[in-house]
Amino acid sequence: MTVVEASKLGALAGNVLERAGVASNHRRQQVDLLMEAELRGVPSHGLLRLERIVQRIRNGVTDPDAIGEHVWRSPGFLAVDGQRGLGPVVANAALEALKQRARENGVVLAAITNSNHIGMLGWYAERVAEEGYTVIALSTSEALVHPWGGRRAMLGTNPIAIGIPTGSAPFMMDTATSVVSMGEIHDHANRGEPIPEGWAVDGAGNPTTDAAAAKQGAIGPFGQAKGYALGLAFELIVSSLSGAAIGRDVKGTLDDDSICNKGDVFIVIDGPRRDLQAYLEEIRTLPPADGFSEVLIPGERGRACRDKRLREGIPIADEVLARLQALACLEATA
């Protein structure tokens, strides 16, 4: 691990994208998204992803100039053809349109397809909630998760993020419906460490604690049958509203050359106007259970990590840093 100042890492990432032909405004959005993941301690959604983004631009399956085509099917329903654009660029353009319309309409929805990986959903939810809207964000992915009681990956990790204005800093939660991310399994495999029981099955669908075997298998849903039911509902909602592919047909967030056919859904609600801080403070100051040092409010650990890393720098894996530097040079001499 090397600790690097946030602004320097951001500049390096921007450099890589500039040399890949991404215009300034789009570059900033993609870099901000990846940097927020690094700042909040979620490296699986951070700069690790940059090489794939560049490769996909080179291979023509990502168009860095596209912002998506917007069609309002009805006053509240925005259908977005992402035109192969960068995930955050297409999502942000949709959210701008939604925010404007939410004030008039009360609640609005965007269903996006033909866009690329949109990264950490909480980034969107928190920013939109800061502006006074309640947001529910859903996104699908390649099939990586097995149904509860099944042996084979049939569902994406299908995260949900929810942002809510509270009177001061917005509430934000962001979680996959899998017990863990595939990134964490790869991370264990890279370090040669076993994974805990219950995380995953191997390629034959049998429970395993071998991280390398789990990479060929499937991750479990969080919370057993309940998390499976939620993950499946999100897969069905996103696919059916956006027209995105479903289940094992989803491609393009984990490879370099497939057109990305997953979907995203954002629901944006005007308001609320209530101050929720007293309630959150009551939770925050509860006596913790044995084995816990405090009761956490979702999102706040990430925010504290962010503050610390902005002051002290971001620890980044040496191989990720080396790849970034190589990418910047490679592009410079290309």
Added chain:
Amino acid sequence: MTVVEASKLGALAGNVLERAGVASNHRRQQVDLLMEAELRGVPSHGLLRLERIVQRIRNGVTDPDAIGEHVWRSPGFLAVDGQRGLGPVVANAALEALKQRARENGVVLAAITNSNHIGMLGWYAERVAEEGYTVIALSTSEALVHPWGGRRAMLGTNPIAIGIPTGSAPFMMDTATSVVSMGEIHDHANRGEPIPEGWAVDGAGNPTTDAAAAKQGAIGPFGQAKGYALGLAFELIVSSLSGAAIGRDVKGTLDDDSICNKGDVFIVIDGPRRDLQAYLEEIRTLPPADGFSEVLIPGERGRACRDKRLREGIPIADEVLARLQALACLEATA
């Protein structure tokens, strides 16, 4: 347990409500809701609840004639003052208004307060999905669930139900964000049986397997930190959009004399128009994991139970049946 024909049980329940002064159309809705829970094998949301409903009408905290006052704050946002009406009556009236508006608007939302317990959320989600809409339903309750890492109940069991048209029978999932319902804990206590580890803490906030002690304590969130984050997000969304009470201030679904101040939120989306059955069939026919006889689609076990109970009758606890019969007589001679 006594097995009683569904139509007879329904008639008995209707009788009880008729004698409590509930008009025919409202009676039918309340009975249908409770009977659907009995039919689907969820007795905690079934006829067990009827005595409280009658008591609350007698005590003037439920108005059986009210259907709720509707104010469209914007084209998509319906604010409902439930006017102390019966939960299913107020919810159904709101859903009728939403369905009509969803066709024009694409997506609409109702935020309901001052209504009574709306029971099994899946009942609403499934029916509305049958008519071609995607539905997300949320509801809060008295604080019964502790935050992950905390010792004290601060959250409702905060269920979510999602209904989605699929081309034939709609997809429907319905789950509390607690690991189990308070009803199941009471059920264990009544039978003098211990509860599994991880379900609940006692009144001092310590983990317990004593069901009687758990009744004085708090239930755990499902799926640990992730389920806690979801349950908290739902509490904040419902309370902030509807103006309902929050956390430990919520009253009126578990007592006979408090005005009910929890809230409900329904989001109704027009569509989709996609056939999702091939995907669901692919999941249904997966080889099951060890210890499972099949891979289930959420909602389908309840539907199979329903079919069986419509044919063979509903097993009902003798004390619940005796109370219903007494209530019918009591009312008859009152």
